[in-house]
Amino acid sequence: MVEENIILRIKSKLDDLSKAEKKIGEYILQHSVETVNYNTSELAEKAGVSPATIVRFCRSIGLSGFSQLKIQLYADSSGVAENLYTDITPNEEVTLIAEKLALRFNQSISQTANHLDTNRIEEIAKLLDHCSVIYVYGLGASHVVAEDFTQKFSRIGKPVVNTLDHHLLVSSLINAHEQSLFVAISNSGETNEVIKLTQVAKQRGIHTVGISQNENSTLVKLVDYPVIHHGGEAVMLRSAATTSLISQLFVVDVLYYAYVNRNSKEILNMLKDSKINIQSLFRKENG
Incomplete structure (x- = not known):
């Protein structure tokens, strides 16, 4: 632990x-x-x-x-200096800001790691094996996490649909195959667009995953596979948004490596071939 x-x-x-x-x-x-x-x-x-x-x-x-x-x-x-536990305040030295943020980041990741439902992560990783398409959505800071999810899973051959245009995503979900997966990301679990999209996915019979800090939220109660993360209390200068973002990214990393671990030989060969082809392509362009 x-x-x-x-x-x-x-x-x-x-x-x-x-x-x-x-x-x-x-x-x-x-x-x-x-x-x-x-x-x-x-x-x-x-x-x-x-x-x-x-x-x-x-x-x-x-x-x-x-x-x-x-x-x-x-x-x-x-x-440990007591002022490291306080919120970031105006006119602080950069050194102290860095120490405070490092302390909060470590705490958020520690809390998430200690309370993460690893059985749930394994269930989702197994589900990913059979998914034809993954749809992922996050708004605001959570969109950064959706982008990270897209980058990681796309490069290992999983088709991922990620767009901020929730109207376009609704159209995609309505026509999605039942073997698809919808991943909803919301720190509060109450973001209106996230809830509406999840409801559409549920109506279509698509498996749903929700990543949220609020275990009592609408999103967590709605999805098939809720994943709870932790990440600092709210403060004036939004350090909680920063630490919750770090926690969400950590959850995506754990899910990614859990999936890679299930298909390690195939994925490692895929990444190796991809790297060789990219290097070859850019050598030709530069030549």
Whole structure:
């Protein structure tokens, strides 16, 4: 398992906690160093909750108990400047911006890797073997991920249809073969165009995959194969959009390599032939 930073894990889960658990989370974020020295009763008193709520809080953030929380708080606070956990603010030095983003990127990928449903990834990779065409759609930052998906799978011989024109994509989906696959990408899982296109694909009997951060979203509940990623809490300067993008790209990479692994010999030969032909083509043009 990849180690997650406990401070950023608490921040990313705050909105999902109960009111009492949220009070604990907020207290720990403001007093992480002091919390290491408290017992359960002392922390409960400081945060204004019951000791039982401390136990529930630990389980809600994926820990076995308060002892594990203290161990991770101690490990993560050792040698790490507290201001690295804060949002990017105006007039910061580039060095500090880079450190903060690196910390958030590592956290987002760690969370995604630790919670990714690998069985679901294997199911989708197996499904790709029998797909005649893959349709993929993402809007805004998610379109960058759709482009990355298209580039990766196209170069190994999978036909991929990817366009920002959702009207054109609707026409393609209506006439698509049932052996096709539609991959919908939306961080929120509530993007209107993504939902409408997914509904069309479902009506046509096409298999659907949804990549989203929100496991309770409309998209996740609608698709046949939901894939959940993680990626930082929302902040003023949109670092969450940046980290969620990194997490989505990571999911596409995992899916890509899972598929390649199933067909490694054939795909490696294909990539080798492709490289030789491209090099030969450009040598002729330059000659």
